[in-house]
Amino acid sequence: MNVQPRESDRAASDEALAREIEGAPATDTTGMAMETTLLSPRFYTTDFDEMDAIDVTPVREDWDDLLAQMKSDPNKGHFKKDETWENPDWENMDPQLKRELIDFLVSSCTAEFSGCVLYKEMKRRGNNPDICELFSYMSRDEARHAGFINDALRDAGVAVNLGFITKKKKYTYFRPKFIYYATYLSEKIGYARYITIYRHLEANPDKRFHPIFNWFKEWCNDEHSHGEAFALLMRTDPKLTSGINVYWIRFFLTAVYATMWVRDHAREAFHEALDVDIDWYDQEVFRKTNVIARQVFPIELDIDHPAWIPTLRRIEAAFKDMEAADKRGGIGGKLGKGWAGARAGLGFLRLYTLPVKKNEVPDSVRLEPAY
Numbered sequence: 001m002n003v004q005p006r007e008s009d010r011a012a013s014d015e016a017l018a019r020e021i022e023g024a025p026a027t028d029t030t031g032m033a034m035e036t037t038l039l040s041p042r043f044y045t046t047d048f049d050e051m052d053a054i055d056v057t058p059v060r061e062d063w064d065d066l067l068a069q070m071k072s073d074p075n076k077g078h079f080k081k082d083e084t085w086e087n088p089d090w091e092n093m094d095p096q097l098k099r100e101l102i103d104f105l106v107s108s109c110t111a112e113f114s115g116c117v118l119y120k121e122m123k124r125r126g127n128n129p130d131i132c133e134l135f136s137y138m139s140r141d142e143a144r145h146a147g148f149i150n151d152a153l154r155d156a157g158v159a160v161n162l163g164f165i166t167k168k169k170k171y172t173y174f175r176p177k178f179i180y181y182a183t184y185l186s187e188k189i190g191y192a193r194y195i196t197i198y199r200h201l202e203a204n205p206d207k208r209f210h211p212i213f214n215w216f217k218e219w220c221n222d223e224h225s226h227g228e229a230f231a232l233l234m235r236t237d238p239k240l241t242s243g244i245n246v247y248w249i250r251f252f253l254t255a256v257y258a259t260m261w262v263r264d265h266a267r268e269a270f271h272e273a274l275d276v277d278i279d280w281y282d283q284e285v286f287r288k289t290n291v292i293a294r295q296v297f298p299i300e301l302d303i304d305h306p307a308w309i310p311t312l313r314r315i316e317a318a319f320k321d322m323e324a325a326d327k328r329g330g331i332g333g334k335l336g337k338g339w340a341g342a343r344a345g346l347g348f349l350r351l352y353t354l355p356v357k358k359n360e361v362p363d364s365v366r367l368e369p370a371y
Ligand SMILES: [Fe+2]
Pocket: 112, 115, 141, 142, 145, 222, 223
């Protein structure tokens, strides 16, 4: 992939640094953030006019409460390094751990920034004051989140060139309803991921090998509120969570959970350093997300079904085989990749068709962070 920046010298020096750093990924971090694969965080675009036409009257009271809270900006001063910030010893870090930590930071930064770009564009294109106000607060938060992670990457000399990827990364078009399902889920999963790591490290402070984990508690509250906003948006129109759309919700739940499983299981050294069992962590995040999503989704995936974890493992193995076949190259590699891809697809189909549990959606949609 051609990721040579044209306009910025700083970008060029970022990339040069990235290549110099021992143990850093073969590709630079801007290149990593540029990747558009099945598993990597994407940038989205949508029908902004349709989103602008949303009328929040049916949820007005909750909406006003939530926006007042966002306007008060509780995390205004939070995303700054303070005296407790101690840089990890990047130079002497185990190379595998270093690679995985950088991969974790880059993919988190890309995901945060993807939200920032989408929300900012919505605010820029919209005329509806409710919608514009919401998206201005959310893009403000995501810009801080992405910037803060990028500061951490800068310490290692491998900051992502966010301006470059804004212009050059491929954008995926999603209809507004798909944006609601996917973004709602990624906000709530983001909340569940951050708080689960934070609580684990609160109990095991000796495993906190990077200072950024200390920031996760207040951080996750932002993600929680962003998720609340999408829950309210979905509640403005009952059609969004009924009929054929239930199959779409099921699809997004399956895709998002399976993606998280495969990605996390590719970071063994990272989770070992945290002393986190990846199976436990992922199931814990799914469990929290399932409970939260009862506020708006009429179904939830049965993550305790006897076939759930075995099927996730099969998908994970298929992705590993796909990657290995890709590296092998040649006709054998191509065939191997096709076969592994088919196995991943079958695994996904199996996961998608596992029985789901039905939820009675509550009258009151709003939730407070509870974990
Ligand atoms: Fe965020």
